[in-house]
Amino acid sequence: MSNWEPLSVRRGIRPPRGLEEGVPPHLVPALEYWVQGIFGYRSTDGMRKGVILNAALAVRTPISNSTSGTSMMESLLSQCRRNADLFLDLLDYLLSTPLGNFDCQSLENSLRTGGSAWTAVKDAGLQRRVDSTAQQSYESATLPADQASGELRQAWDRAFSRSADASDAWDHAIKAVEAVLIPVVVPKQEKAQLGHVIGSLRSQGDRWSFILPGAKMDHSVDPLLAMLDALWPNPDRHATGTQRTPTLEEAQAAVHLSVSIVQWARTGSLILKEKK
Structure with a gap:
């Protein structure tokens, strides 16, 4: 361009x-x-x-x-x-x-x-x-013919089409991340959701190594956890009195975040450490 x-x-x-x-x-x-x-x-x-x-x-x-x-x-x-x-x-x-x-x-x-x-x-x-780099990242993330790609396409459409739906975009962004992380982190969990992934990584973070070294240069999963915390849950799905419809800008940011997380998960950026 x-x-x-x-x-x-x-x-x-x-x-x-x-x-x-x-x-x-x-x-x-x-x-x-x-x-x-x-x-x-x-x-x-x-x-x-x-x-x-x-x-x-x-x-x-x-x-x-x-x-x-x-x-x-x-x-x-x-x-x-x-x-x-x-x-x-x-x-x-x-x-x-x-x-x-x-x-x-x-x-x-x-x-x-x-x-x-x-x-x-x-x-x-x-x-x-959108920014050409973001567009290219999305197109790359949706190349594989799998569930995550399908969810990302729906999330992107709901976030950036003329018939945008912020809450639905956020939901599909979460489902895309669930599709790539649940099989890796909690494969045996029944009816697993992103919340189970987050809980497992938080309680057993020492079992995992993240591709980015982080501030302490220890490859902690904390940076990934912070991103997952930002993505989950959709504020429209809170069962408490804080439930609200997200803004379109918030949903678009959630979709961009999900694209990055899906890309990382597919390239083995989250690694289970070998037992000593």
Whole structure:
């Protein structure tokens, strides 16, 4: 991804640019061009009226009842120009269909270059743009075809999609960590949860060695325990009077933390010491 900034910003004439949450005027032409392509506007096969109708139904928007596919498309796009959320909903829907997925990268190029806070993700629609290093860590952590990867994907979607759910994101982040740590730490525990993992590591920490040396250079599991304590439990699951719905920012941090822990667990960063 390019880190280019306008000369005026580099000279201090204009302030640094932030990410655009909606659909600013400068992005409209490029996004319309992409939608037009999906709808068949420049295709030799003609307009895809069925796709246009389904898209309008999906985003709950009435459009012109016309025999002309171009008129139907323009009816939908004209409403999108007046409503940024509708425009984003339309992009999100089209990305979830095979027609939109085939040209996902083209849309992502426009969103990235235009400074959108949203990124186009194949089979997942629009998701909130995150730091490229964090994105790469997530993609690497979800490469294996196992339960932890599945839970991480759901956690990431709930944390960064346009239909975000902070509590659900946090729950799946915990389940991802449980999937990799329970078999290692408490494999014989019935109905084991992350709380059992934490309890075992805390009471029998001297049996384990963590990859990071720590402040005392003794490879204590205490740093890992601190991370697990931060992750568990989801504040929405407290049985006490402190129960509350987590903020989206908290849930996103929990998901990032779970990505790191899953990566460590998979690479053998938590080691059971040999008995002397």
